[in-house]
Amino acid sequence: MLNGINLTLLIGPAVPVPAPQAVMDALHSIQVNSGGGRSGFQLSFSVSKKSLLLTTLLPVGYFDPMLTRVIIMATINGLPNVLMDGIVTRQEMSPSSEPGQSKLTITGEDLSVLMDVVELKRPFPGMDDTLQMLTILTPYAAFGIVPLVMPSLFLDFMSPTEGWESQDSTDLAHIQKLTTRNGYVFYLEPGPLPGQSLAYFGPNIRLPVPQPALNVNMDVHTNVESLSFSLNGLAKEVMIVTIMDPITHKIPIPIPIPNISIFQPPLGARPTPPAKIRFADNVANKRVATVLKETVGLLMKGSANAITGNGSLDVLRYGRVLRSRMLVGVRGAGLAYDGLYYVDTVTHNIKHGEYKQSFTLSRDGLIANTPRVLP
Structure with missing residues (x-):
């Protein structure tokens, strides 16, 4: 696909096999979304009236929803990266009178879709x-x-x-x-x-080993195409959980739950103060063990990170695939916004001769709490 980057596409009903050459030739673009609750993918093909996809593969069920499994893998400098292992859920055909403009779009989700049928x-x-x-x-x-x-x-x-x-x-x-x-x-x-x-x-734990830094506004060292940050002062809140005392079961005891995740500590030296107070519902009549589990669950669920970042990069220039649910460093954004961030979501956009990614970052607090990030 590119110098040092190779794409592998496996398709099949049970055990996916390498896609035939006709499928790879018709492939126009690939999009993979990862990092949310359920990942997804989309394959776009350019087809003609006599295309093998329309005359043979579609009629025999090559892309049948809920039966066809798709594996997408990108190999960068000899290192394989499995981007998606999922199931086709939808087909879309868009015929066009313009030559080369007819499109076949295959949409799918990761294997968790099989758990929801x-x-x-x-x-x-x-x-x-x-x-x-x-x-x-x-x-x-x-x-x-x-x-x-x-x-x-x-x-x-x-x-x-x-x-x-x-x-x-x-x-x-x-x-x-x-x-x-x-x-x-x-x-x-x-x-x-x-x-x-x-x-x-x-628990929502991010791998502690950070990925190579995203450099912005650093001249020849810049490796992102765009990167911006925003701080939402209303994102954080304090929750109050009320339980009855374990002896008489009549005296309410309010317990404040701080907006700090015990598994995702703030990555900024100056955390954003909470702006809201909310009371938990339906906990007063529950067993103490159940309330403790749910209360600890609130602590582990993760705080609402007030700082979010959005950007895009070229994988060839970055030198590797940026992965979601991990840490990454940022350099060149200034004293307030430099430092480590959580990578929440990543979207892979792959075309012939092009591999780009758009991503979202988050953390709580301004000013980095680490002296340096991994270059």
Whole structure:
């Protein structure tokens, strides 16, 4: 695709295989979104009336939704990067009278979409949240999904003689229920090899090893095309949780929950003060263990980072793929905004001879709390 950058596209119903040459020749662009709750991709093809995609591949079901698996991998300087491992969910055909303007668009999502298609009713007797997650994820090992489930900080489950929790929804809906009450996150990370994915259920922890710095306004050392920052003074709030005293169960005890994540400490030396106060609902009548778990979950869910950044870069100039859910340094933005940031989302935009990324960053606090960042 580019000097030092190669693109690999695998497509198939069960075990994806390299796409045929006709598909690669018709490929116009690829877009991959990662970093949110569910990642997605879009393949755009330029087709003609006699294109193999229209005359043969589409009629035989080559891109059938919910049956076709797609793996997208970019190899940069010999290092493979699996960008997406997902399932096709939608087809769009846009014929045109203009030569070369007819487009076939294939849209899909990561493998978590398979967890959201069948509603199940099953009990979980004697199982806490960790065992429930492992039970749900076990069947998906057939798709190369390896679970990484972090245990809850507070053990809270009922004895089978008292009752048990049941699932009456899709697997993904029940997983989201578990993540909400624990303050955890759940996502699928493709790789490190094609056909493998990591299913992470745990605190929203960013890898501590930062990626090479994003340089802006540094002349020949600049490696981004654009980068801007904004500070929202209304982003942070303090939550008040009210519980009843454990002895009489009649005296309300307010507990303030600071807007600081215990797993995502502020990356700025001067944190932004909270501007709002909010009271939690429906906790007064719950068991103490349940309230403690939900309260710690609020601490782990992560603070609302007041500073956000948006930018774009050329991968060839940056020298590697910028990954979401990790740290990255910023240089050249000035004393207030230089330093480390969390990479929230990344969008890969790939065309013939071009590989660019747009990204969003976040952190709380002005002025870097580290003397230097990784160049």
